[in-house]
Amino acid sequence: MRRVVVTGLGLVTPLGVGHKLNWERLVAGESGIRSISGFDASDLASKVAGQVPRGEGDGLFNPDTFVPPKDQRKMDDFIIFAIAAAHEAIKDSGWVPQTEEDRELTGVMVGSGIGGLPGIADGAVTLHEKGPRRISPFFIPACLINLASGHISIQHGFKGPNHAVVTACSTGAHAIGDASRLIMLGDADVMVAGGTEAAVSRLGVGGFAAMRALSTNFNDTPEKASRPYDKDRDGFVISEGAGVVVLEELEHAKKRGAHIYAEIVGYGLSGDAYHISAPAEDGNGGFRAMRGALKRAGLNPEDIDYVNAHGTSTPLGDEIELGAVKRLFGSAVDKLTMSSTKSAIGHLLGAAGAVEAIYSIKAINHSLVPPTLNLENPSESCLGVNLVPKVAQERRVRAALSNSFGFGGTNASLVFKEFA
Amino acid sequence: MSDVAERVKKIVVDHLGVEEAKVTENASFIDDLGADSLDTVELVMAFEEEFGCEIPDDAAEKILTVKDAIDFIKANAAA
Numbered sequence: 001m002r003r004v005v006v007t008g009l010g011l012v013t014p015l016g017v018g019h020k021l022n023w024e025r026l027v028a029g030e031s032g033i034r035s036i037s038g039f040d041a042s043d044l045a046s047k048v049a050g051q052v053p054r055g056e057g058d059g060l061f062n063p064d065t066f067v068p069p070k071d072q073r074k075m076d077d078f079i080i081f082a083i084a085a086a087h088e089a090i091k092d093s094g095w096v097p098q099t100e101e102d103r104e105l106t107g108v109m110v111g112s113g114i115g116g117l118p119g120i121a122d123g124a125v126t127l128h129e130k131g132p133r134r135i136s137p138f139f140i141p142a143c144l145i146n147l148a149s150g151h152i153s154i155q156h157g158f159k160g161p162n163h164a165v166v167t168a169c170s171t172g173a174h175a176i177g178d179a180s181r182l183i184m185l186g187d188a189d190v191m192v193a194g195g196t197e198a199a200v201s202r203l204g205v206g207g208f209a210a211m212r213a214l215s216t217n218f219n220d221t222p223e224k225a226s227r228p229y230d231k232d233r234d235g236f237v238i239s240e241g242a243g244v245v246v247l248e249e250l251e252h253a254k255k256r257g258a259h260i261y262a263e264i265v266g267y268g269l270s271g272d273a274y275h276i277s278a279p280a281e282d283g284n285g286g287f288r289a290m291r292g293a294l295k296r297a298g299l300n301p302e303d304i305d306y307v308n309a310h311g312t313s314t315p316l317g318d319e320i321e322l323g324a325v326k327r328l329f330g331s332a333v334d335k336l337t338m339s340s341t342k343s344a345i346g347h348l349l350g351a352a353g354a355v356e357a358i359y360s361i362k363a364i365n366h367s368l369v370p371p372t373l374n375l376e377n378p379s380e381s382c383l384g385v386n387l388v389p390k391v392a393q394e395r396r397v398r399a400a401l402s403n404s405f406g407f408g409g410t411n412a413s414l415v416f417k418e419f420a
Numbered sequence: 421m422s423d424v425a426e427r428v429k430k431i432v433v434d435h436l437g438v439e440e441a442k443v444t445e446n447a448s449f450i451d452d453l454g455a456d457s458l459d460t461v462e463l464v465m466a467f468e469e470e471f472g473c474e475i476p477d478d479a480a481e482k483i484l485t486v487k488d489a490i491d492f493i494k495a496n497a498a499a
Contacts, residue, residue, distance in 0.1 A: 070437030074458075133474075137461040 004180040005419060007258040008093025008246030009358050010085035010194075014050030014239050014345045016059030018088060023362045025344075026370045027392040031223040032345045033237050039202055046214035048222040049200045050239025050346030052081065074138040075151065076116030077198035081242035081351075082148035083155065086110065086192050090156060093246035094258060095190055097157065105189040107160030108149040109179040110196055110244060111171040113350025113406070116143025118201040148196050160188040166350075168406030169310075171195045172243055173353030173414050177267035180247050189252045194244035194354035208238055211277060215313065226347075227374035228311035228318050228340035229382050236312040239346030243354030245361075262361045262416040265399070266299065268292025272409025279317055279405060283324030286310070286403060289411035290328050297415040299399060301332040304415070306369050306400040308360045311340025312347050321403065322381055337395060339388040343373035353404035357414055360400035364418045369393045424471075424497075425490050431466045432486060435459065445487040463489075471497040 009019040014032025016022060025032075032050045041047045052061045063072055066084045086108075097103040123139045141147050146164035153162050161182050165175040172195025179193035208214050215235040218225035226237040253260055269292065272285035279285065294301065307325060311318050318340075326333055341359050348355055363369050375389035386393075399417040429443045438453050449455040449463065464480045467473075471493050475483070483489050 068437060070435070133468075134465065136465070137458040141458075 001184045002186065003250040003263060004183045004247050005250050005253050005263045006245050006261045006361055006416070007095070007248045007253050008089040009261060009361070010087065010089030010092065010244040011241070011355060011358055012052055012061060012081045012085045013241040013348065013355055014052060016053055017061050017084065018059060019092070019358060019362070021059045023366070026341060026359065027368055029371055029373060029391060030344065031373060033222045033225055035222050036200070036205070041205065044202070044205050045209040045216045046205055046235070046238070047219040048215065048225045048237055049205065050237060050348070051200055052241050075142050075147065076119040077240070078112050078115060078196045079142070079148045079151055081198055081240065082110045082196035082244065083151055085194060085196065085242035085244035086152045089244040089246050090192060093248070095246060095248070103157050103159045105160050106158040107162060107179070107182065107188040107191050108152045108158055109161065109163040109165065109175045109191055109193045110148045110152060111165030111167070111175045111350055112145045112148060112196050113166065113168045113171050114197065114199045114204070115145035117199045117204050119143045121201060121203045152192060158192065161191070165195070167410045168408055169347065169349050169352055170404040170406035170410045170412045171350035171353060172355065173357065173402065173404035173412035174269070176245060176247070176264070176354060176357055177269070177412055177414055180264045180267060183247055183249050189249045191247045192244060193247055194242065195351040196242035197349040197351040198240045199349060200238055200240045205238055213277070213314065214238060224374055226313045226343050228309065228313045228343050228372055229322070229378050229387050230375050231377040231379055233313045233315060233318065235314055236342070237346035239348045241348050241355065242351050243358050245354065245358060260419045262364050263419045264414065265417045266293035266297030266401070266413070266415025268294070268296060268413045270411045272411070274409050277407045279320045280409065281320060283320040283327070285409055285411045286321055286405055287324040287328055289413040290324065290401060290403065293401060293413035293415045297399070297417070299415065301329040302335065304399050304401050305337060305395065305397040306360065306363050307336060307338040308356045308400060308402040309338055309340040310403040310405045311372070312342055313340070317405070319379065319381055321405070322385065326385070333385055337369045337386050337388055337393060339370055339372040341370050343371070343375070353402065353412065356404070357402050357416070360402045361416050364397045364400055364416060367394060367396050369395060369397065424493050427470060428467065428486060428489050428493065431470060432463065435463055435466055443486055445490065446485055448485050450484070467493060473497040
């Protein structure tokens with residue numbers, strides 16, 4: 001099987017735009033969670049979110065940089081975030097196809113959990129108030145999930161596989177895993193892969209709040225709201241953004257002298273077959289996804305130095321994931337370092353797996369493990385696991401495993417290995 | 421009614437993001453101003469909103485240039 005490496009990174013998150021800046025802020029223990037702005041949250045149960053900081057200047061997101069203003073109404077924000085993250089990742093990789101064959105062997109697989117929810121909400125209001133003749137001809141293409149991949153391919157002329165994953169909060173991880181397999185099987189030499197989400201809206205927050213999935217006890221102290229593994233955790237914090245990587249066949253990357261961040265060596269998938277939103281109590285789904293990823297990687301638990309947890313800060317989910325990690329790692333858990341970067345950025349839903357894959361790769365590159373913020377009073381089940389409370393820890397990371405679990409009982413684990 | 425032309429041109433400039441100088445009466449939305457088929461649908465909707473008229477699909481299909489739009493609106497709109 002052909003080997004696949006990561007040669008480009010791109011991030012748009014509540015911590016800002018750019019993978020270097022994201023990492024600096026993440027390991028410094030900064031939080032991107034704030035009071036909701038941009039729409040009325042006064043009657044919503046959860047009033048905090050991780051919103052991408054907008055404006056002009058270093059790390060701030062200005063859509064005009066990526067999409068001409070006249071075209072912005074043709075796409076919902078999740079597409080613009082994806083375009084922005086892809087722009088950084090592609091530039092970072094230095095990959096510019098020169099021939100038609102190059103273009104045909106370069107594909108895109110950027111998914112989203114929900115897609116254009118704000119646009120769908122607005123469209124429904126237009127239909128209701130003004131009738132069908134007032135629906136914009138751009139309504140459908142602005143909201144369709146695969147239009148993120150579509151726009152990226154159009155902008156850059158990538159004519160290879162064009163695909164989009166939709167697996168709720170596992171989307172970003174599945175996209176990177178599936179794209180790597182397209183390269184392994186020879187369908188492409190280069191894939192632009194990841195996830196994007198922009199559902200921090202009245203309908204989005206209202207919907208997740210209706211499921212009682214969101215944090216509601218920290219509306220006055222937003223930075224404290226996302227606290228995975230802490231006794232006081234009370235639900236996840238909804239966030240937005242995008243993470244995109246450039247994946248490349250090893251020899252293709254070497255031949256052009258590309259910088260290689262890491263090798264993707266493992267990918268495991270599973271289904272819970274249990275419940276639409278709750279994870280199976282025995283953690284078997286997550287367990288099998290991790291075990292499958294390790295098997296594919298040809299690694300043992302003791303070879304993994306860092307786990308970037310799914311760790312959303314829900315009472316049930318964190319506990320179950322921790323149990324599955326303990327069961328899989330056995331005595332190797334003593335030397336393991338595990339953290340949830342959702343403590344800093346909240347839950348980016350369909351983008352989470354891709355953003356966290358990038359953070360995992362950065363941990364390998366910098367020999368530095370990002371912290372779990374707000375972990376003040378760990379749950380009793382956390383005993384014996386180094387969850388990197390509040391402050392980043394220096395350590396060599398030979399290989400990192402990143403978990404993503406989604407509604408519907410869909411699980412994905414990715415393993416990245418240092419490239420020497 | 422002379423301002424109909426100005427109002428039409430302004431809508432075209434805003435929606436297609438083109439320079440005002442390019443929006444001559446004979447300019448074709450698709451061939452000269454870079455519009456695609458969806459842009460032209462949206463333009464017709466904008467004309468309907470601005471001038472409070474309804475432009476049926478068969479009439480809209482014949483509105484290909486700035487002048488076509490001005491002529492239709494002058495003949496059919498009250499405002």
